[in-house]
Amino acid sequence: MKLGILFGGRSYEHEISIITAFQLKKRLKDCYEWHMIYISLDGNAYDADQMEINDFKLERMKKLKKLKLNKWNLDAVVGAMHGENGEDGLAYDFCRLNHLKYLGCEGLASSLGMDKYRSYLYLNANGIPMLDTMIYTYEDYLNHKDVKWLPCILKPIYGGSSIGIVVAETQEELDKGFGEVFKYSKEIIIQPFMKDIEEYNLALNENSYSNLERINKKDHIFSFDNKYTDSFKMMHQSMLDNELYEQFCETARSVYQLIGASGIIRIDFFLVDGVIYVNEINTTPGALSMYLFPEFEKVFSESLAKCLMKKEKVYPNRHFLLKNNINK
Amino acid sequence: MLVSVILYAFLKLYLITNIYQQAHYQLKMYLKHFIINFVFYDLFPLIVFVVGYYQDLLIVKIICSIYLFLFSLFYLICRIRLKFTKRCIRFCILAILYCSVVFIPYVGPYFLLLLEFSIIPILLLEQMISYFMNKPYIRRATLKMKDYHGTIIAITGSFGKTSVKNLFLQSLSLYYTVAATEKSYNTELGISKFINQIPDLNLYDYLIFEFGASHKKDISKLKRIVTPDVVVVTGIGLMHVETFGSLDDIIQEKMSIVTGAQLAILNYDCDYIKNYPIPKDVKVLSYGLGSGEFQAKNVSDHSFDLYQNDTNKMTLNHPFVGKHPVLNILSILSYLSYLNCDLERFKRGVMTFQMVEHRLQLKEFAHRKVLDDSFNSNYQGFIEALNILKNNQGKRVLLTPGMVELGRYKKELFNGLSSYIVASADIVILIGYHQTRVLYQVLKEFQKEVYLVRNFMEGYALYLEIVKKEKDSLLLIENDVPDLYRVGLI
Numbered sequence: 001m002k003l004g005i006l007f008g009g010r011s012y013e014h015e016i017s018i019i020t021a022f023q024l025k026k027r028l029k030d031c032y033e034w035h036m037i038y039i040s041l042d043g044n045a046y047d048a049d050q051m052e053i054n055d056f057k058l059e060r061m062k063k064l065k066k067l068k069l070n071k072w073n074l075d076a077v078v079g080a081m082h083g084e085n086g087e088d089g090l091a092y093d094f095c096r097l098n099h100l101k102y103l104g105c106e107g108l109a110s111s112l113g114m115d116k117y118r119s120y121l122y123l124n125a126n127g128i129p130m131l132d133t134m135i136y137t138y139e140d141y142l143n144h145k146d147v148k149w150l151p152c153i154l155k156p157i158y159g160g161s162s163i164g165i166v167v168a169e170t171q172e173e174l175d176k177g178f179g180e181v182f183k184y185s186k187e188i189i190i191q192p193f194m195k196d197i198e199e200y201n202l203a204l205n206e207n208s209y210s211n212l213e214r215i216n217k218k219d220h221i222f223s224f225d226n227k228y229t230d231s232f233k234m235m236h237q238s239m240l241d242n243e244l245y246e247q248f249c250e251t252a253r254s255v256y257q258l259i260g261a262s263g264i265i266r267i268d269f270f271l272v273d274g275v276i277y278v279n280e281i282n283t284t285p286g287a288l289s290m291y292l293f294p295e296f297e298k299v300f301s302e303s304l305a306k307c308l309m310k311k312e313k314v315y316p317n318r319h320f321l322l323k324n325n326i327n328k
Numbered sequence: 329m330l331v332s333v334i335l336y337a338f339l340k341l342y343l344i345t346n347i348y349q350q351a352h353y354q355l356k357m358y359l360k361h362f363i364i365n366f367v368f369y370d371l372f373p374l375i376v377f378v379v380g381y382y383q384d385l386l387i388v389k390i391i392c393s394i395y396l397f398l399f400s401l402f403y404l405i406c407r408i409r410l411k412f413t414k415r416c417i418r419f420c421i422l423a424i425l426y427c428s429v430v431f432i433p434y435v436g437p438y439f440l441l442l443l444e445f446s447i448i449p450i451l452l453l454e455q456m457i458s459y460f461m462n463k464p465y466i467r468r469a470t471l472k473m474k475d476y477h478g479t480i481i482a483i484t485g486s487f488g489k490t491s492v493k494n495l496f497l498q499s500l501s502l503y504y505t506v507a508a509t510e511k512s513y514n515t516e517l518g519i520s521k522f523i524n525q526i527p528d529l530n531l532y533d534y535l536i537f538e539f540g541a542s543h544k545k546d547i548s549k550l551k552r553i554v555t556p557d558v559v560v561v562t563g564i565g566l567m568h569v570e571t572f573g574s575l576d577d578i579i580q581e582k583m584s585i586v587t588g589a590q591l592a593i594l595n596y597d598c599d600y601i602k603n604y605p606i607p608k609d610v611k612v613l614s615y616g617l618g619s620g621e622f623q624a625k626n627v628s629d630h631s632f633d634l635y636q637n638d639t640n641k642m643t644l645n646h647p648f649v650g651k652h653p654v655l656n657i658l659s660i661l662s663y664l665s666y667l668n669c670d671l672e673r674f675k676r677g678v679m680t681f682q683m684v685e686h687r688l689q690l691k692e693f694a695h696r697k698v699l700d701d702s703f704n705s706n707y708q709g710f711i712e713a714l715n716i717l718k719n720n721q722g723k724r725v726l727l728t729p730g731m732v733e734l735g736r737y738k739k740e741l742f743n744g745l746s747s748y749i750v751a752s753a754d755i756v757i758l759i760g761y762h763q764t765r766v767l768y769q770v771l772k773e774f775q776k777e778v779y780l781v782r783n784f785m786e787g788y789a790l791y792l793e794i795v796k797k798e799k800d801s802l803l804l805i806e807n808d809v810p811d812l813y814r815v816g817l818i
Contacts, residue, residue: 142502142673179647179679
């Protein structure tokens with residue numbers, strides 16, 4: 001079977017996307033025939049079949065070739081784009097325009113997963129427990145609008161991979177933090193910061209759940225450096241009592257259904273005094289969360305089967321116009 | 329013989345185009361480097377060719393061919409890649425055409441080899457063609473600007489233009505809709521390009537332009553396209569002395585921007601500006617650290633007090649490093665106060681401003697810091713960056729290819745610079761052997777740790793090697809000299 005990987009893209013997480021794509025290709029090298037579709041930082045699509053991950057490191061971009069989507073006859077495309085201009089639904093639209101099947105979330109689910117504030121509004125209204133969140137725009141910042149909580153945590157509204165997240169405990173830190181966060185996005189969200197908070201990640205697809213991952217916090221937050229440079233520990237399902245794990249799964253499933261997701265997504269949870277809160281949704285998780293699943297190959301093929309079953313809609317011909325002859 | 333000659337000739341053409349491009353298509357600058365190049369590289373191959381052409385002995389012919397072939401390979405290795413723009417392709421075609429018409433009757437297939445002897449007519453022809461090709465483009469921009477009703481801001485000076493432009497753009501955007509030229513588009517063509525690509529100029533309340541001046545009458549040429557209402561002069565120093573002639577010429581040229589404007593925002597720290605007679609109908613806003621209407625006092629790392637006519641107006645925090653950003657902020661603050669804008673808004677906004685890439689940009693890594701100032705190419709900026717380097721606690725490393733284009737004041741400036749470097753850096757890594765030769769000797773005299781490398785990447789690798797275990801080291805990357813000046817390296 002011929003599969004494409006769509007990666008890169010115009011976002012802060014461009015490089016992480018490259019890592020994801022190559023990890024995925026490495027893991028499932030024997031199961032499928034892979035073709036790499038690379039979106040460069042300036043937004044052009046290339047054929048990156050000849051590229052290795054080291055070529056990206058050393059900026060040997062000469063090996064990139066003109067894209068030939070039609071020649072490949074791909075059965076489906078796997079989305080490995082993180083962040084804006086990709087994970088927000090653009091990757092899906094790219095495939096839809098090219099009549100390709102896309103393994104991953106469709107437009108609305110992707111957009112909801114991307115936008116931290118709107119997903120909060122939607123999920124909270126539908127009974128999913130979430131931490132209090134307020135939106136804070138650049139205009140609010142310039143006009144000295146009050147922040148409800150202190151200490152608090154500031155996040156860019158579209159960010160992923162913990163880029164640009166700041167924790168502020170005093171007013172001074174808050175002012176400095178704004179300067180940092182607004183570099184990434186003109187809209188940010190603010191949440192109250194809680195100290196004794198445990199963070200868990202759970203990935204799932206249409207049928208199965210992954211192991212539960214507990215994040216080992218070094219700093220206050222699970223920072224970008226923590227995530228991609230240091231190793232972090234994983235807590236397996238058995239280490240939690242079964243009831244809690246089931247609760248996680250249940251919440252995750254209802255989120256999955258509420259946003260209308262498809263493919264593999266990862267949901268980040270907070271656990272505060274035994275109560276589960278949903279933190280954020282990753283519709284294209286890093287490395288597709290392959291490290292969380294005991295049998296990733298099986299999960300992947302499950303989602304792939306679901307994806308291939310979707311049929312492209314056929315739209316009726318313009319008989320209506322011809323019959324009624326509107327021009328007359 | 330024929331093959332190696334043709335290879336040689338084409339690479340020669342490639343090289344000439346490359347240098348011409350690096351010289352920004354300016355005749356005078358090009359010819360100067362052409363002569364050096366000619367004497368160093370081309371004389372001998374030509375003699376070899378003549379010998380090979382007129383000798384009937386096969387052995388001599390073969391040896392000559394091999395020599396030329398190897399020499400071409402040498403070119404192939406040591407040159408940076410040419411950026412294929414329309415203009416340089418035009419130049420190549422023109423050169424080939426000209427040579428074929430003029431020389432084919434005499435030397436047949438070897439015509440391209442004589443390229444060097446007809447370089448001047450080709451260049452003149454090229455200059456003429458591009459002049460006529462650019463003219464309608466510039467005309468369109470001029471006409472478009474005539475219909476514009478908003479305020480036009482023009483920024484000039486020997487240094488800090490792009491930073492000030494960037495700051496003006498970000499600050500005024502807090503209050504109005506603003507557009508500014510991208511990157512360092514500051515020539516006639518660059519500005520025309522910017523104007524032509526905007527669909528409707530009147531969408532913007534403010535247009536911000538950067539006026540570059542490296543030759544006499546550059547400013548008046550630009551003023552023919554854009555007539556600024558507000559002008560900012562960031563400072564005058566010894567930039568481009570080589571092309572101007574003298575300091576007086578520079579001052580006259582840069583300050584000629586003031587005539588015809590309504591408001592001039594001037595850096596009074598610079599005596600050349602302060603003492604210049606400003607026309608009476610121009611209102612002046614002056615700023616500076618030591619003099620002027622708007623002054624910064626109690627300057628510390630990330631904050632200063634703003635004084636207007638010696639009364640304290642506010643304390644301001646900012647995220648930038650160094651002294652120059654303070655001056656830049658003062659220039660925009662004076663204008664905002666003149667416009668009666670809400671300064672509180674600016675105070676909040678300035679914390680979110682982003683620095684221009686490669687201009688005193690501080691990047692922090694786990695155990696080391698890098699101060700990237702590679703776009704800077706002027707003396708004052710160099711000194712400023714060295715001052716920051718001097719105050720670092722850990723190891724202080726400087727990576728630089730030195731300074732060029734100092735012209736007649738070369739000696740004085742050079743001495744000043746080298747003493748500054750001696751005082752503020754522990755380790756110096758110099759890029760390129762040719763233009764850093766003198767600096768190398770001076771630093772060796774002071775028993776500094778000096779290294780010579782061929783290119784930037786090599787230098788950076790060396791730096792990583794040196795500071796492997798050190799904590800809090802600071803690397804200053806200063807000045808990126810165009811390849812043109814490295815003729816003679818490797």
